[in-house]
Amino acid sequence: MTSLRETRRLDFTDKIIGIIELRKLANTLVIEAQKVEEDNLRTALEFKVRSAEGAFYESNHASIFDNDSNALLSRVNNVKMSLDAVNKESFEREMSIRIEINETTSNPLIYYSNRIVVSGLRSTWVNGQINIFEQILRAFPPQARFIKLLFGRFSFVAGAIVVASVYYLGFIILNWLFSLLPSSIDLSSLSFILSVPKVVRDVLYFAAFLFNAQVTGKLISLRVNDLWPSVELQVGPDHLLIQKQRRAFLVKFGASVLLPVVFLIIELLLS
Numbered sequence: 482m483t484s485l486r487e488t489r490r491l492d493f494t495d496k497i498i499g500i501i502e503l504r505k506l507a508n509t510l511v512i513e514a515q516k517v518e519e520d521n522l523r524t525a526l527e528f529k530v531r532s533a534e535g536a537f538y539e540s541n542h543a544s545i546f547d548n549d550s551n552a553l554l555s556r557v558n559n560v561k562m563s564l565d566a567v568n569k570e571s572f573e574r575e576m577s578i579r580i581e582i583n584e585t586t587s588n589p590l591i592y593y594s595n596r597i598v599v600s601g602l603r604s605t606w607v608n609g610q611i612n613i614f615e616q617i618l619r620a621f622p623p624q625a626r627f628i629k630l631l632f633g634r635f636s637f638v639a640g641a642i643v644v645a646s647v648y649y650l651g652f653i654i655l656n657w658l659f660s661l662l663p664s665s666i667d668l669s670s671l672s673f674i675l676s677v678p679k680v681v682r683d684v685l686y687f688a689a690f691l692f693n694a695q696v697t698g699k700l701i702s703l704r705v706n707d708l709w710p711s712v713e714l715q716v717g718p719d720h721l722l723i724q725k726q727r728r729a730f731l732v733k734f735g736a737s738v739l740l741p742v743v744f745l746i747i748e749l750l751l752s
Contacts (some may be wrong), residue, residue, distance in 0.1 A: 484573070487607045488600040491614055496595075497622040498582060499547060499715040500553065501666045503560060505617060506580055507543035510564045513610070516661035517576060522566040531559035532717070544713060558584045578599040595712045625709055640698025644690060 496502075497544040500737070507528060528545045530538040530552040538545060538552035545552050566576035583594040597618075599610045708724050715722055 484602050486600060486602055487604050488598065489491055489607055489611050491597040491599075491618070493597070493618050493654060494585075495624040495626045496618065496710045497624055497713045497715055500548075501620075502621050503582075503716060504543070504546050507546055507562060509613065510562055510578060510580075511543050513578070514564055514566070517566045519565075520576060521569055523569050524568070525563075525565045527561075527563045529559075529561040529567055530557055531556045532556060533721070553717060556721040556723070557714050560714070560716075576603075582712065582714060584709045624711065624713060636698035636702040639696070639701050640696070641690075643697050644693045644700070648690070676706065690699050732737040 489620050493554075510526060514526055518524055526541050526543075528540050528543060530545060532552070532555035534553065538550075540552075544550065547553075560580075561582075561666040562578075564576070564581040565574055566573050577598075577600045578738075579596075579598040579600075581596055583593065585594050597611075597614045599607050599614075662676045708728050710724060713724060715725060720726065
């Protein structure tokens with residue numbers, strides 16, 4: 482009877498994966514390799530790490546994820562793990578597990594860069610392994626998906642708030658600068674602006690505001706997607722984890738600068 486191989490694929494997204502999570506996945510493969518070796522199978526483990534600088538590291542031991550490993554000296558943006566089990570007599574590959582993790586953006590086209598593929602001749606084993614990995618992934622820290630959804634759906638509102646704040650502050654600064662100019666300076670060259678009908682000026686101002694708000698909102702949305710990747714690998718020296726550091730800066734900047742400015746503008750508008 483011809484052997485029938487079953488393959489199941491588990492895609493995942495919106496996860497933060499650190500060294501603890503990688504060790505959990507690696508140890509799961511090691512333990513499974515020890516189990517299947519008792520079934521007259523020859524196993525092969527492989528672990529690959531790629532750093533953000535382009536360096537590649539390979540090992541057949543999970544020690545590649547130890548604290549003193551050279552693979553962890555730089556920021557990691559790609560990890561691959563695999564387990565193959567081959568029959569010692571027929572040399573047929575009976576079982577295999579493939580794990581691939583890439584740091585990705587929120588682009589749905591590349592969600593599948595993060596996956597676990599289980600293949601084997603025994604359906605019960607394949608489904609059992611999928612269930613195990615589903616439980617493991619469920620325990621991984623989630624990425625802040627609501628932030629991306631919030632700025633994705635309300636990107637125009639965010640852009641409008643930023644543009645309105647810039648316009649308002651710019652208006653205050655210009656008034657202050659004009660107040661510093663000597664009264665002897667002739668500003669009649671600017672009178673052509675006032676010669677334009679008010680309705681036309683208002684339409685132009687509003688159109689410029691809408692355009693700038695739309696563009697600014699898009700830029701904010703893209704920036705948020707970069708700061709909160711769909712799958713984030715937090716592996717390597719802490720100061721090299723760019724997204725994590727930038728999010729911390731954004732929180733501090735927002736709390737110390739942006740919020741006071743927004744409250745000031747609201748207070749001035751209500752007064």
